[in-house]
Amino acid sequence: MEKRKKKKRVMSILGKVYVVLLFLFIYAPVFVMIAFSFNDSHCQCSVVGIYNKILCETV
Amino acid sequence: MLPVILKEAMRMKKNKEGTVVTKHKDKKSFKARLSSIIMCAPVTIWSVLFVLVPVGMLLFMSFMTKGPLGKIVYKFTLDNYAEIFKPVYVTVVKQSLLIAVWTTVLTILLGYPLATVIAHVKKKTSGVLTVLLMLPLWVSGLVILYSFVVMLNNSGIINTILMSLGIIKKPIDLLYNNFAVIVGMIYMFLPFAVLPMYSSIEKLDPGLIEASKDLGAGPIKTFCKVTLPLTAPGIFAAVILTFIPCIGYYMVTDMLGGGTSMMVGNLIYRQFTIARNWPFGAALSIILAAIILLMVLIYTKLGGDLDDLGA
Numbered sequence: 496m497e498k499r500k501k502k503k504r505v506m507s508i509l510g511k512v513y514v515v516l517l518f519l520f521i522y523a524p525v526f527v528m529i530a531f532s533f534n535d536s537h538c539q540c541s542v543v544g545i546y547n548k549i550l551c552e553t554v
Numbered sequence: 555m556l557p558v559i560l561k562e563a564m565r566m567k568k569n570k571e572g573t574v575v576t577k578h579k580d581k582k583s584f585k586a587r588l589s590s591i592i593m594c595a596p597v598t599i600w601s602v603l604f605v606l607v608p609v610g611m612l613l614f615m616s617f618m619t620k621g622p623l624g625k626i627v628y629k630f631t632l633d634n635y636a637e638i639f640k641p642v643y644v645t646v647v648k649q650s651l652l653i654a655v656w657t658t659v660l661t662i663l664l665g666y667p668l669a670t671v672i673a674h675v676k677k678k679t680s681g682v683l684t685v686l687l688m689l690p691l692w693v694s695g696l697v698i699l700y701s702f703v704v705m706l707n708n709s710g711i712i713n714t715i716l717m718s719l720g721i722i723k724k725p726i727d728l729l730y731n732n733f734a735v736i737v738g739m740i741y742m743f744l745p746f747a748v749l750p751m752y753s754s755i756e757k758l759d760p761g762l763i764e765a766s767k768d769l770g771a772g773p774i775k776t777f778c779k780v781t782l783p784l785t786a787p788g789i790f791a792a793v794i795l796t797f798i799p800c801i802g803y804y805m806v807t808d809m810l811g812g813g814t815s816m817m818v819g820n821l822i823y824r825q826f827t828i829a830r831n832w833p834f835g836a837a838l839s840i841i842l843a844a845i846i847l848l849m850v851l852i853y854t855k856l857g858g859d860l861d862d863l864g865a
Contacts, residue, residue: 510671514683517668521690521744524701527711528693531704 609843616836624830634837643821650817653732653807654800657739661747661796662789664740669751669788673758684752687745699738699809706734706810730812738806743799747792754788755781787857794853798846818842 616634621627637643672683690698705711706728713725728734758781766776782789804819818838825835 510667513667514671517664517744518686521687521741523705524698524741525690525693527701527704528697531701 612836612839615833616840618833620831620833624832626832631833634834635841637834638837638841646816646821647818649815650801650819653735653739653815653817654797656736657743657800658793658797660736661740661743662751662792665744665747665792666751666789669748669755672748672752673755684749687748691745695742695805696809698741699806702734702738702741702810703729706737729810730814732811732815734810734812735807735815738810739800739803742803742806743796746795750791750795751785751788754785754791758784790853790856794849798849801845802842 615626617630617632619627619629619631619633638647668687672680672687675683703710707713708725708727708729710729712728713722716722717725762780762784763776766780771779801817802819802822804817804823807815807817807820822835822838822842825831825838829835
């Protein structure tokens with residue numbers, strides 16, 4: 496009985512992790528789009544402006 | 555004599571009333587028919603003008619000949635259909651079928667567990683998850699694809715993270731190949747695949763699963779013998795909703811494939827724009843439409859509901 500409960504709990508945790516991962520995949524492009532909307536560079540990959548300031552300050 | 559006259563008068567009255575009633579009924583049914591015709595007229599006119607006529611024109615054009623400078627010569631020919639069987643085009647069809655099959659299989663495999671989770675959580679949470687699933691569709695597909703370009707680039711986010719973690723030393727080619735196309739396609743069609751599967755899983759009677767467990771079947775056997783067959787219409791609807799648009803979708807292939815992979819949709823687009831061979835493009839479109847109709851026919855023959863496809 497306890498084994499079953501444990502299995503059920505593990506399955507529910509796995510399910511939650513899976514849903515979170517899938518939603519991360521779904522929302523990743525949206526987050527990237529939002530993040531790059533504050534970027535000052537014309538290049539797709541280099542980080543300039545507000546992100547550069549944040550990076551410099553943390554370093 | 556009098557009773558006879560009375561009887562006759564009564565019969566005539568009855569007849570008169572009868573005719574009056576029938577006339578009234580006829581009038582009513584005519585009115586109802588007229589109102590239903592008036593109600594249906596805009597949709598019918600719209601469908602005829604913007605669906606039937608263009609498809610008819612496409613069908614007509616597919617039998618015409620390509621003239622010089624991209625003009626259409628109105629001369630009947632079957633060459634456009636014969637040209638589809640040339641090795642170059644057969645390769646394109648094969649490649650697009652392969653990409654569509656991979657996309658469909660992976661979308662179903664990824665979407666089914668998600669649909670199961672959404673169907674089994676509380677109603678409020680399932681509503682929130684469904685909205686969250688549909689929300690990215692409000693953003694333009696083009697913008698989303700540009701985000702994928704930023705993420706999958708050689709110097710993009712994924713490669714940068716992997717390199718900074720020391721997992722890879724050189725950037726991996728994630729962009730401009732079939733992998734990128736399939737990832738983009740899965741992204742585009744995942745919500746459409748999850749919804750019909752969710753609807754069929756939600757309709758599933760939990761008592762049947764309980765009964766299967768009570769009879770000694772394990773979770774895998776219960777899934778294979780009970781859950782999967784009963785949710786098959788939803789899965790098939792998801793297959794159709796993913797596979798059909800996937801073949802004709804050219805935006806993802808153009809942006810994430812970088813010209814390395816071509817699908818039927820791209821071929822049709824190029825025939826109408828760059829090659830200016832409208833008759834051949836029309837023939838390709840008709841063949842694509844025929845494949846789609848065939849799939850929908852199979853779906854309905856297997857007992858599928860057209861409502862699940864959004865019909």
